[in-house]
Amino acid sequence: MDKNLDFIIVTGMSGAGKSEVIKGLEDLGFFCVDNLPPALISKFAELCKHSSGEIDRVAVVIDIRGRDFFDSLFEELSSLESAGLAYRILFLEADTDVLINRYKKTRRRHPLAPEGRISEAINLERKKLEEIRGKADRIIDTTDLGPKELRKEVKEKFVKEENQEQLTVSILSFGFKYGVPADADLMFDVRFLPNPHYVDSLRPLTGDDPRVQEYVLKWPITQNFKKKLFDLIEFTLPQYIKEGKTHLTIAIGCTGGKHRSVTLANKLYQELDGDYNLLLEHRDSDK
Secondary structure (H helix, E strand, O other): OOOOOEEEEEEEOOOOOHHHHHHHHHHOOOEEEOOOOHHHHHHHHHHHHOOOOOOOEEEEEOOOOOOOHHHHHHHHHHHHHHOOOOOEEEEEEOOHHHHHHHHHHHOOOEOOEOOOOHHHHHHHHHHHOHHHHHHOOEEEEOOOOOHHHHHHHHHHHHOOHHHHHOOEEEEEEEEHHHOOOOOOOEEEEOOOOOOHHHOOOOOOOOOOOHHHHHHHHOOHHHHHHHHHHHHHHHHHHHHHHHOOOOEEEEEEEEOOOOOHHHHHHHHHHHHHEOOEEEEEEEOOOOO
16 A cells, blocks of 8 residues: 655765664664665665555665665666655765774774775765765764764654654652552662662752762662663653654652652653653652
């Protein structure tokens, strides 16, 4: 059956972050294909458009690894336009010095320099990509962006804003000693983390205080848990959007709901701020 298809072509400089972008789009519910031969673009888009499944958002990586890059790419784009299939192009670039450094760190070979100098290959690639860069709908310079910042940039530029605005996320800290919140969709127990309650100078304070936050977050176990928790939440929220959910409550609990849970709830709020409609409540911090 025919349907509206959100079709994104990800291209740009080798080493500029295309793999990271495609991972981020995949987490957001896009059906992703890496290194699709340019000659297959229009056939693949038609297949997705007329499929009976749920593939309505697609992202493909097209880059210089396909040696016939320009010979077939622009023909395929013309075919998409003739068939009435809308598409958007996301082009990634970065400074030459940064690209060289990334290649040195990964010890990978540049596709245009299996044996030659990386700098020469980058300059050649930049020249070959000039035309497609000029046709891009969005250009992201990843020179100063880490993986996490790049994923956020992609969200802001390519995720449909109306979908994100439909999801309100309530972040709730609480104390288990005062009871479990009945309306929590996701609940996380942080009672295993080091407890500021046993530090005399911190006991009267709450997780809103920078001194408490510093104490809670300085431990390796907290840092490891925080990373895993935030990665899980960033992955699951777009899936709830796909299912049509409009409100989600994330509850984080410690013993008294004053130190550890408040700290983690505050940090989660900062992490998600700007991506969703957020509400923050510390239910038991003043008890």
